Amino acid sequence: QQQVKQSPQSLIVQKGGISIINCAYENTAFDYFPWYQQFPGKGPALLIAIRPDVSEKKEGRFTISFNKSAKQFSLHIMDSQPGDSATYFCAATTGNQFYFGTGTSLTVIP
Amino acid sequence: ETGVTQSPTHLIKTRGQQVTLRCSSQSGHNTVSWYQQALGQGPQFIFQYYREEENGRGNFPPRFSGLQFPNYSSELNVNALELDDSALYLCASNSRVGRTDTQYFGPGTRLTVL
Numbered sequence: 001q002q003q004v005k006q007s008p009q010s011l012i013v014q015k016g017g018i019s020i021i022n023c024a025y026e027n028t029a030f031d032y033f034p035w036y037q038q039f040p041g042k043g044p045a046l047l048i049a050i051r052p053d054v055s056e057k058k059e060g061r062f063t064i065s066f067n068k069s070a071k072q073f074s075l076h077i078m079d080s081q082p083g084d085s086a087t088y089f090c091a092a093t094t095g096n097q098f099y100f101g102t103g104t105s106l107t108v109i110p
Numbered sequence: 111e112t113g114v115t116q117s118p119t120h121l122i123k124t125r126g127q128q129v130t131l132r133c134s135s136q137s138g139h140n141t142v143s144w145y146q147q148a149l150g151q152g153p154q155f156i157f158q159y160y161r162e163e164e165n166g167r168g169n170f171p172p173r174f175s176g177l178q179f180p181n182y183s184s185e186l187n188v189n190a191l192e193l194d195d196s197a198l199y200l201c202a203s204n205s206r207v208g209r210t211d212t213q214y215f216g217p218g219t220r221l222t223v224l
Contacts, residue, residue: 004152032211041217042217042218043114043200043202043217043218044153044215045215046212046213089152089153091152096143096158096165096211097155097166097168098143098153098155098213099155100152101152102150102151102152103150103151
């Protein structure tokens with residue numbers, strides 16, 4: 001059973017556009033929601049993370065929006081750049097257990 | 111770079127064989143987690159070690175086992191390899207600040223089982 005559901009599976013965005021990736025979860029015990037960026041041949045790298053007591057967190061061009069009542073959270077990449085082309089994973093954690101979404105392959109077209 | 115290293119980079123084994131993958135954690139991190147990432151999927155939690163003891167396990171059979179050493183390096187051992195074990199194996203060392211665990215991933219070992 002997939003603990004964290006992620007969509008879309010793939011995304012193509014023009015340079016300068018906004019990329020939006022969505023995730024949903026069921027387990028209300030999750031207390032930390034990180035996003036990871038993964039380039040081919042590399043391990044995932046932490047991008048940005050949020051706790052459920054906050055509705056939004058922004059770091060540079062990356063913003064997480066969190067809706068606790070709907071049990072949904074999303075990653076927004078503003079002014080998307082070709083260098084942002086990668087696979088993005090959302091995750092949800094409780095204690096020492098991390099559960100990852102299935103990933104979104106983002107392609108930013110110049 | 112995360113400071114987490116893994117070896118080997120690639121490995122080819124045949125069904126039924128045994129394999130050992132290695133991970134060197136980031137300095138000062140006493141917790142390491144191992145994940146299996148099948149092609150096109152997110153990482154799946156295998157288990158975690160804290161101070162040389164298993165500290166949580168995902169839905170993987172006992173033929174997946176691990177060790178953590180006093181210097182916090184670790185190993186993932188898989189016995190009786192199956193074709194479905196072909197995947198990228200990731201280790202991550204954990205840093206805890208307050209009640210938050212942040213994971214730093216290594217580049218992974220790509221295992222192919224023929």
